[in-house]
Amino acid sequence: MQHSTAGDATTPVTSCTVTLTGNYPAANAYTVRLGDLQRSAIRILTTASRAAWFQQPAQSRKVRGISVGSYTKGFKDLDPTVASAKSRADQPRRKH
Numbered sequence: 001m002q003h004s005t006a007g008d009a010t011t012p013v014t015s016c017t018v019t020l021t022g023n024y025p026a027a028n029a030y031t032v033r034l035g036d037l038q039r040s041a042i043r044i045l046t047t048a049s050r051a052a053w054f055q056q057p058a059q060s061r062k063v064r065g066i067s068v069g070s071y072t073k074g075f076k077d078l079d080p081t082v083a084s085a086k087s088r089a090d091q092p093r094r095k096h
Contacts, residue, residue: 001053013056018048050074 005011048054050068058066 012060013053014060015057016048016053018044 001013001016003009003011004014049066052068055066055068
């Protein structure tokens with residue numbers, strides 16, 4: 001990301017670059033279909049467009065229709081990925 005004041009992350013974002021890298025088996029053994037590549041690009045750009053830093057350049061260029069809210073509030077009824085429970089902690093037993 002490039003900010004309006006270089007080195008100051010508190011200033012508005014003026015431009016950004018998205019780079020996707022990956023490790024795949026030998027080129028001849030793994031072929032990516034065009035549709036899969038396009039779908040991946042769409043998902044990456046959709047996720048990026050929901051980030052707050054994406055809205056700043058749009059506002060500075062007076063682009064209408066881009067409104068970014070909380071990323072997590074965009075999802076409903078998600079199953080929790082982590083469960084926790086509280087219990088009493090006991091002192092470790094000494095070995096005699």
